[in-house]
Amino acid sequence: xxxxxxxxxxxxxxxDTETLTRTDQSVMSDVPWNVVVHDDPVNWHHYVVxxxxxxxxxxxxxxxxxxxxxxxLDRAIVWTGDREKAELYVQQLxxxxxxxxxxxxx
Amino acid sequence: xxxxxxxxxxxxxxxxxxxDWDLFRSxxxxxxxxxxxxxxxxxxxIDKDSGGEDWREYVxxxxxxxxxxxxxxxxxxxxxxxxxxxxxxxxxWLRAEHGYAWYGSFNQARLxxxxxxxxxxxxxxxxxxPTPEQLAAYARFRFYGKIQNELLQHVxx
Numbered sequence: 690x691x692x693x694x695x696x697x698x699x700x701x702x703x704x705d706t707e708t709l710t711r712t713d714q715s716v717m718s719d720v721p722w723n724v725v726v727h728d729d730p731v732n733w734h735h736y737v738v739x740x741x742x743x744x745x746x747x748x749x750x751x752x753x754x755x756x757x758x759x760x761x762l763d764r765a766i767v768w769t770g771d772r773e774k775a776e777l778y779v780q781q782l783x784x785x786x787x788x789x790x791x792x793x794x795x
Numbered sequence: 796x797x798x799x800x801x802x803x804x805x806x807x808x809x810x811x812x813x814x815d816w817d818l819f820r821s822x823x824x825x826x827x828x829x830x831x832x833x834x835x836x837x838x839x840x841i842d843k844d845s846g847g848e849d850w851r852e853y854v855x856x857x858x859x860x861x862x863x864x865x866x867x868x869x870x871x872x873x874x875x876x877x878x879x880x881x882x883x884x885x886x887x888w889l890r891a892e893h894g895y896a897w898y899g900s901f902n903q904a905r906l907x908x909x910x911x912x913x914x915x916x917x918x919x920x921x922x923x924x925p926t927p928e929q930l931a932a933y934a935r936f937r938f939y940g941k942i943q944n945e946l947l948q949h950v951x952x
Binding site: 732735736 | 845854857909940943
């Protein structure tokens with residue numbers, strides 16, 4: 690994955706009449722992000738499996754293995770990839786009432 | 796009360812009397828009893844380094860709207876069915892197209908009840924004696940869970 694460039698403009702007003710425009714360029718590295726689902730005492734295991742299949746299109750075997758990890762390890766990384774897509778998945782999982790977070794992949 | 800899968804991929808629940816309708820109405824009340832609402836609780840899981848402030852500004856309102864819409868839809872279905880049955884014996888239809896709204900509403904209720912009463916503590920510590928209020932809440936918690944299981948088996952496939 691390559692890097693992306695983000696440009697920011699700051700309009701700084703100096704006194705009453707002078708305006709200084711400064712341009713910063715920084716390279717944003719495309720660090721992968723993890724979608725993490727945390728265990729809770731309410732959501733049914735079978736429901737968690739079904740949600741993983743629905744949101745990620747995982748097959749039942751893979752979804753079941755991930756749901757098992759959530760339950761036994763208290764949390765599981767269920768997807769890793771670019772941030773924008775990770776955010777979308779987190780939102781979808783939270784819509785299904787699963788305790789879900791986002792973290793940078795180490 | 797009996798729960799029967801339908802040929803159309805839904806469930807039919809036959810109520811027996813007014814107390815059954817009260818039980819379904821308690822679903823809405825329980826789901827609305829979070830100390831911190833569910834959208835805020837879920838949104839609060841996103842930390843600052845992961846964009847938590849933006850999450851609370853842009854995503855949490857959508858979550859809140861989704862959860863409130865689920866409850867509003869289910870409330871209307873319950874009241875309509877109770878009206879048809881004149882508050883007594885009659886069917887409540889959980890149609891396939893409303894499956895996720897039903898499941899989500901029962902889930903909101905169970906999450907709220909568990910947040911309030913921490914039922915797992917009673918399993919971990921035999922010396923804890925539940926109050927009558929806690930026993931009643933646990934009965935509803937299990938009832939909601941039973942219907943969720945029926946939804947998982949017959950509707951949300």
